[in-house]
Amino acid sequence: MLQIHTFPLGQMLSNCYLVVDSQSNQTLIIDPGDEADFIVRKIKDLELTPLKIIATHGHFDHIMAVYELQLAYSIPFAVHKEDEFLVGSLKASARHFLNMEAIKPVIDEYLTDGDVLKIGENKLTVIHTPGHTPGSVCLFSQKDKILFTGDLLFADGAVGRTDFSYSSPSDLEKSLAKIFQLDPQISIYPGHGTTSIIQREQALHTL
Template identity: 50%
Template sequence: MKVVKLVLGPLSSNCYLIFDEKSKDAVIVDPGDEADFLIQKIEDLELKPQKIIATHGHFDHVGAILDLKLIYQIPFLANKKDGFLLKRSAETSKHFTKIESLKLPSPDKDLKDGVKVILGKSALAVMETPGHTPGSVCLVGEGLAFVGDLLFADGSTGRCDFSYSHPGELKKSVKKILKLSPKTIVYPGHGPEFILGEIGSVNG
């Protein structure tokens, strides 16, 4: 399983192209913006996108989904507890960036605990990690984890001061991730990737 990180949009959100090197089958995680650039990168790498996945419903992680879905005709997966955020992502994007965006489609599949995303001979398991948003999820594979805005390289956690956030749930979610192997490579929604056992204390 190979990972390519792309930093997109005004909030410098991380999008990940995760693919099987042999088949070139790929999943696109958190395509927040710059659909044309993303599509060009996918073509340059000769990838075959199979699914689009959102770790949570914030606009800076989902802004390019409609374009990608229309181009590649592939399913969009997200936890449906964040459906309300997806529905209002266009107005949220305009509020923060002053840029008009199109409304998003509803998820084709609900990402719940235990769901597996198969990629070649590898798999990513869904772990529900609410707190930052009600429907935040992580994708956990062998020796790696894609955590959205749950946890960052400096030990900080995602914001939980939104009306729909839950600080207590966020702490529980962080504890779940910290139970993974300390050698796990963690790919966050913003900033650099890091080794789980090297972040020191978590400031949540």
């Protein structure tokens, strides 16, 4: 069984998720957007064993703490290859949007559609869901009926922005159609804001 600890971090209040195997305390860190010291402290307090850092996409507000966490734990960082250019622009983006300094992390692994990420006896499956960014992914636990949606889909009918030069509204609609085929009772854990379920968000999206 998976336990999920949610922390909205940084000026953009991006949700960082610690996804924990309840048996072993092995942990995936999803979207550590900022405040690395806070994340390290929580991992220590909860006595967790981090295995890997995952980004649902390469936007700066989801990866600003990655470099420091790599130093703290010597664990790999993974993102979809099509968002590598966004990781590369982290320093410039942090300066432009937040007037902050950030260090670009090293990408150790590339996520691809269908990859399986193991956490103890549990697993998350990678679903490539482009649109907001070309390399956006969702992470799905069929066993626990959980879907981490990044900035693809939020609660209350909201979806990710597609007004960036590299975004694609048509791809976003295809990605939404893909996840709306999943069990309607699956809980979604978005990149910002509160949780919801697929059934509710699909109904709101089709209004």
